[in-house]
Amino acid sequence: xxxxxxxxxxxxxxxxxxxxIECRSLDFQATTMFWYRQFPKQSLMLMATxxxxxxxxxxxxxxxxxxLINHASLTLSTLTVTxxxxxxxxxYICSPRGGLGYGYTFGSGTRLTVV
Amino acid sequence: xxxxxxxxxxxxxxxAETVTLSCTYDTSESDYYLFWYKQPPSRQMILVIRQExxxxxxxxxxxxxxNFQKAAKSFSLKISDSQLGDAAMYxxxxxxxxxxxxxxxxxxxxLTINP
Numbered sequence: 580x581x582x583x584x585x586x587x588x589x590x591x592x593x594x595x596x597x598x599x600i601e602c603r604s605l606d607f608q609a610t611t612m613f614w615y616r617q618f619p620k621q622s623l624m625l626m627a628t629x630x631x632x633x634x635x636x637x638x639x640x641x642x643x644x645x646x647l648i649n650h651a652s653l654t655l656s657t658l659t660v661t662x663x664x665x666x667x668x669x670x671y672i673c674s675p676r677g678g679l680g681y682g683y684t685f686g687s688g689t690r691l692t693v694v
Numbered sequence: 695x696x697x698x699x700x701x702x703x704x705x706x707x708x709x710a711e712t713v714t715l716s717c718t719y720d721t722s723e724s725d726y727y728l729f730w731y732k733q734p735p736s737r738q739m740i741l742v743i744r745q746e747x748x749x750x751x752x753x754x755x756x757x758x759x760x761n762f763q764k765a766a767k768s769f770s771l772k773i774s775d776s777q778l779g780d781a782a783m784y785x786x787x788x789x790x791x792x793x794x795x796x797x798x799x800x801x802x803x804x805l806t807i808n809p
Contacts, residue, residue: 611794613797621801621802622785622799622800622801622802623739623797623799624799625796625797625798628794628796636794670737672739674739674797676794676795679727679789679791679795680727680744681744682727682729682741682744683741683797684739684741685738685739687736687737687738688737688738690737
């Protein structure tokens, strides 16, 4: 499967500040990147789908102005949580869309804590 | 719309025994994939096994096998000879081949292995 690098692994930020999470596909060109959010003891929920060179598609209920996604190259997609609040504290995971038949791989995730 | 349901929030098994995790899904599409993912305490998502809907033969990967009942829309995971390292959250997921090929996850089952 694809090799995915996600950084940072964990971050603590103050309420009102912004945090950027990077996801890199290391061994193939990812035209599409999925971004998930996972609250404690819950499942993964798709937040948005980013496409290289175009605007991201957000799932219902996800604020696009709060969760800014940039997919400027085939190897890098970023998620910026703007004006973070404690309720944004969660585990964020990226996953590049590769061959569905092989199953997707996932980044190692970013634990965001907003204080 | 796709839905995936895991009705067992928690399961436990004795080491070396066999355990079966349940999953049901719903889709109106005829071409789709089904997956089981494992999420250990590190929270890294790991692909366990995949099944193509048009293949009648159940997928197997070493100690892991599935019972795919297409008409019943059931996709259970059997773990044989359970090992301590199998302890994790297990998520069932589906994706249709058409469109964005997004994964839809079930709620998860926490598997405990008793030594």
